[in-house]
Amino acid sequence: MIRIGTAGVPLGTIVRDTQAGIKYVREIGLDAMEVEFVRGVYLTENAAGDVGRLARELDVSLSVHAPYYINLNSVESEKIEASKKRIIDSARIAGILGARIVVFHPGFYGKVTPEETLQKIQENIIEVRETLDKEGNNVLLGPETTGKKSQFGTLEELMAISQTAKRIMPAIDFGHLHARSNGGLKTKQDFEAVFDLFGRQFKEPMHIHMAGVKYSEKGELEHLEIGACQPDYKHLAGILKERKIEATVISESPNIEKDALTLKKMLE
Numbered sequence: 498m499i500r501i502g503t504a505g506v507p508l509g510t511i512v513r514d515t516q517a518g519i520k521y522v523r524e525i526g527l528d529a530m531e532v533e534f535v536r537g538v539y540l541t542e543n544a545a546g547d548v549g550r551l552a553r554e555l556d557v558s559l560s561v562h563a564p565y566y567i568n569l570n571s572v573e574s575e576k577i578e579a580s581k582k583r584i585i586d587s588a589r590i591a592g593i594l595g596a597r598i599v600v601f602h603p604g605f606y607g608k609v610t611p612e613e614t615l616q617k618i619q620e621n622i623i624e625v626r627e628t629l630d631k632e633g634n635n636v637l638l639g640p641e642t643t644g645k646k647s648q649f650g651t652l653e654e655l656m657a658i659s660q661t662a663k664r665i666m667p668a669i670d671f672g673h674l675h676a677r678s679n680g681g682l683k684t685k686q687d688f689e690a691v692f693d694l695f696g697r698q699f700k701e702p703m704h705i706h707m708a709g710v711k712y713s714e715k716g717e718l719e720h721l722e723i724g725a726c727q728p729d730y731k732h733l734a735g736i737l738k739e740r741k742i743e744a745t746v747i748s749e750s751p752n753i754e755k756d757a758l759t760l761k762k763m764l765e
């Protein structure tokens with residue numbers, strides 16, 4: 498089964514809160530929403546309980562995006578601890594929401610090599626995982642493929658980290674993969690290579706982000722509407738259908754619900 502939804506409350510939602518967003522998602526025929534904690538974990542435990550109940554009632558599946566200010570490879574240990582706390586806090590609320598995954602951008606290479614970065618980020622993600630495991634929190638940790646070349650997060654790097662512990666699964670952002678490879682997602686085969694690599698390690702449903710993207714030699718500049726630019730999401734739709742892949746696809750286009758509905762049409 499494929500679920501499609503929006504990154505945050507859809508633009509057409511009149512009352513700008515999470516519950517209204519979930520109702521609106523259902524009204525327009527979508528069935529997923531990513532709760533965006535990009536500037537901070539804004540839901541209390543009580544509020545998350547109410548939101549989770551509504552989502553279950555309306556059969557809208559939830560995921561969570563952790564705050565942007567995360568760097569698990571910082572040279573300052575306080576920044577690493579603060580980053581871990583942001584992921585843990587997000588995952589705790591995600592657990593109450595009934596969300597399946599908490600997506601986050603793991604960090605930056607800074608002045609050290611990609612190998613050293615991988616080592617340090619891996620250790621920190623494992624510590625976060627262990628904290629959550631001790632609490633009986635089963636929410637997946639979803640380090641996301643990132644769009645800027647200064648950011649840690651190629652698919653290969655994330656697959657390596659995900660091998661080291663259970664309940665760590667890369668979130669695949671195709672716009673970001675396209676941007677950081679200077680427009681590498683051109684053909685259907687380019688998309689298939691991503692699914693092949695992921696499928697070698699994971700049999701569970703994928704978590705996918707979708708947007709058009711503007712980029713420079715340094716990677717991502719901004720998100721654009723799909724259809725107006727590469728990558729061509731007809732390839733994504735084709736592969737999802739042909740391979741009968743289970744996935745949640747979250748639109749991160751500037752026109753979030755319109756493009757989510759565009760993908761839904763492509764899949765029909």
Ligand SMILES: [Zn+2]
Nearest residue numbers: 562600602641
């Ligand atoms: Zn993201």
